[in-house]
Amino acid sequence: MTNSQDPILRDLMRLAKAPVTRRTVLAGAGMSAAAVTLAACSPGGAKHLSPVKDLSSSQHVVTWDDWPYYMDDSDNPQSPTIKGFQAASGIKVVYNTNVDDNNSYYARIKNQLGQGKDTGADTMCLTDWMAARLINSGLVQDFNYKLLPNVTKNLDPYYKGAAWSYDPDRKASLPWKGIIAGIGYHKENYKKVTGQDAPTSVADLFTNPALKGKVVVLSEMRDTIGVMMMADGIDISSFTADDFHNTLDKFTSYVKSGQVRGIKGNSYVDDLKNGDAVAGIVWAGDIVSTNNELGKDILGVVLPDSGSTYACDNFLIPMGSQHAANAEALINYYYEPEVAAMLALGGVFYVPPVKADLVKPLVAAKNSALASNELIFPTDLSKFHQFRPLSAKEDNEFSKAWSDAANGVV
Amino acid sequence: MAFAAFSSNKPAPNAAPMKSGKIVLALLLPGLLYLAMFFMVPLASLLVTSLESPDPSGAIGQYVYAVDFSSYGNVISRYFPQILRSFGYAFAATFFALVISYPLAYFIGVRLRTRPLIQKLTLTLVIAPFFISFLLRTIAWKQILSDNSPTLTFLRSIHLLGDNQFFLGTPFAVIWGLTYNFIPFMTLPLYTSLERLDLRYLEAAGDLYANPAQVFRKITLPLTMPGVISGTLLTFIPITGDYVNASRDFLGSSQTSMIGNMVQADFLQNSDYPSASALSAILMGVILLLVTVYVRRTGTEDLL
Structure with a gap:
């Protein structure tokens, strides 16, 4: 869920290294057209x-597609937990952090996935709603x-x-990381801009002219x-289409008025750090990670009283694994x-799906502050x-309505 | 294919005699195959995709083959402001690139003629940005134009910029980025024209009592028109389709989305492949039309 950069951007980074001439521009246009076609060629109706056939007994390898920042000791080419698994099982792990966005990852694998063929990954980590889509389609x-x-x-x-x-029975999906969304802010800049210490509600973000x-x-x-619907008093487990559109309309007006300037994936962290943004709706784990990386608490998180969202990757x-x-x-x-504790101690600040009473004591033994961090080990998930x-x-x-709002189409 | 539209119907005076057809064909084959594989086939499939209609099952991202032109109407009505904006930004950025590049190319191509070494060095400087990735250069501008950057702090301190004013996410930043990124594409063709400019014509014009402005308007500019045309085409076409500068992750915001950003949104976020294809086809069509008119108007068909 933490999309640091669009995969398209990364592809572009690669393409951009080649010199551009009129011919490569034409070829590029051709290739992107080919990509469109390939994506569009997938089978129409769902088939069972x-x-x-599983080849695990003869091929001791597993390919894992995951989001960035989910692995301990990310500076290390091979994380301690992955090394531990390889040593214990004799299975080689090919770990790719190539999921930056549910939609674009899906767009990339959908043809193979839809035909039950090898997508290149034996397991991948996707967010609840995308997992739901894949499970419902029998993929x-x-x-x-x-x-x-x-x-x-x-x-x-x-x-x-x-x-x-x-x-509900976790037959085909198992949580890997839990992600809390709340209000994030830059402590010093927020004080400078608004004169207050911290935002207290979602409305603060959208109604304070200083922001x-x-x-x-x-x-x-x-x-x-x-997060915005909950701030409007709507229960997000049972909202109606009208509720959604009402809140989206408000959001659109905030974008149009210029109150909201950035609508971003994980790169919002950079905006908060360099002052292009002072506050916003963010993923709590990123904020804890950033503070940890910088070695000081420059960013803060407030979980609004109206409610925070919680989602899992x-x-x-896939069928073709x-x-x-x-x-x-x-x-x-x-x-x-023990492994879940190693991840938390190794700098992965998202909620582990393993029972907290098993992990927390192991973490507390080495880092009591970490174990009592409510954003990593919330006492009450409910x-x-x-x-x-x-x-x-x-x-x-x-x-579509969301994409239109985000792109200024409406 | 696009450029075939401008080829003249008259046979070229120095056309090679058609002797050994087979050898010519063999030599052409790789190029033709390449064009067929990587241009014609994708183009055809782009058009086919743009005519597809949603799968009756309603599944997201599933489409069936059809001859359904509704995507074209939909994208035009949905994205009309973005389409207009793309062309607006492209005109503006092309104009600024021309205004900046022409004196630059003139200086390198004419003034530095007597100093070939410096001329080559300056030319290298123009191309130097290409040694760094397009994206990195744009990200660098994102840093330079960032709200708390030294640049903006300075502009605020001299009261050129208000406390709550900023560049990032505004049309200014996007056009700035587009202009910057495409200046070499403008400068190089201009340089090629100016470098070949016969200075004796300028002298003659001066001898005939033309003032510098008249010399420029009547001699220099007409003689370097080929460079102006190819420069503007080389910048205008890619700028219209650019989606990096205007992207929310770079210099733009929701208020600066261009056609490319909408193609991206429809293709990757909305899984709406027919709309993305229709929008691409429209972009190609409009550019082709504009370029045809432009080239016909300026009477430079032979250049292409």
């Missing part, structure tokens, strides 16, 4: 898919729980049941609109409390809220 396979004893033992029961309606042009929000619709195994059992061994490993699942029709309609 089943897992391909990912069920887990073999015989290989997941740690999950059975250690998964926090919070992550099962009706609140996770897309997969005009200094507000940034997440480009992830469910987090930004979720989840392990999924030839190493499903290896992927399950990997997931099982990350459900060890105070957070999940954006309700959308039907395909709503999903389409809401996403």
Whole structure:
């Protein structure tokens, strides 16, 4: 969920290194057209898919597509936890941080995924709503729980049941990281601009004239609109289309008036750091990470009384994975409390899905401040809220309306 | 293909005699195959995609083959401001690039003629930005134009800029970035024209009592028109389709989205491939039309 940079931007970075001539411009136009076609060539109707033959017993390898910043000791070419898994299991991990955005990652793999072919990943981590979309379309396979004893033992029961309606029994998706969205701000700049210490409510961001042009929000619709709807007193687990559009209209007016200048993925952190934004709707884990990296608390997070959204990025195994059992061994490993503690101690500041009473003591033994950080080990997860699942029709309609608002189309 | 539209129908006076057709064909084949594979096929599929209609099942991102022109109407009505803005920004940036590049190219191509070494060095300086990625250069501008950057702090201290005013996310920043990024594309063709400019014509004009302004208007400019035309084309066309400078992650904001940003949004965010394709096709069509008119008007068909 933490999209540091668009994958398109990264592709561009690569393309930009080649000199541009009229001919390469034409060729580039041709290639992007080819990409459009390829994406459009996927089969129309959904057909029933089943897992391909598993080669895990002979091929000791697993490829894992994940978001950036989710691995311990990210400066190290191979993280301690991955090394630990490889040593214990003899399975080589190919770890790619190539998920920057649910939609664009999906756009990249959808043809192979839709045909049950190898997408290049044996497991990938995607956010709840995208996981829901893939599960509902039958594009990912069920887990073999015989290989997941740690999950059975250690998964926090919070992550099962009706609140996770897309997969209440966690048959095909398992949480990897929990992400809280709240209000983030630059401590010094906020004080300078508004004269107050910290924002106290969501309304502060959008109604304080001193913050005009200094507000940034997440480009992830469910987090930004979720937090805003709750501030309007709407229950995001059961809102109507009208509720959504009312809040979106308000949001559009804030964008048009110039109150909100940035609508970004993970790069909002840079805006907060360099002063282009002073406050905004953000992911709490990023703020803790940034402070940790800088070695001082320059950024702050406020969880609004009206409510914060909570979402997970989840392990999924596509139908075309030839190493499903290896992927399950990997997931099982990350459900060890010791491993979850290693991640937190190694600088991954998102909520682990392993029961907190198993992980916290292990973390506290080495870093008591970290263990008592409410943004990493919240004492009460039930105070957070999940954006309700959308039907395909709503999903389409809401996403387009959101994209229009974000791009200034309306 | 696009440029075939401007080729003259008259046979070229020095056309090579058509002797060994097979060898010519063999030599042409790689190029033709390349064009077919990477231009014609994608173009055709782009057009086919733009005519698709949504899958009846309503699944997101699923489309069926059809001959449905509704995407064209939809994108024009939905994205009309962005389409206009793209052309507006492209005109502005091309104009600024021309105004900045012409004196620069004149200086390098004419004034430095007597000093070939310095001339080559300055020319290298014009091309030097290409050694660094386009994106990095744009990100650098994002830093330079950032709210608390030394640049803005300075402008505020001399009261050229109000306390609550900023550049990033405004049309100013986007046009600035576009102009900067495309200046070499303008300067190089201008340089090529100016470097070949026969200075004796200028002398003759002076001898005939033309003042410098008249010399420029009647001699220099007409003689370097080919450079102006190719320079403006080389900048205008890519600028119209540019989506980096105007992107929210670079110099732009929601209020500066251009056509490219909308193609990106429809393709990657909305999974609306027919709309993205229709918008691309419209962009190509409009550019082709504008360029045709421009080239016909300026009477420079032979240049292309």
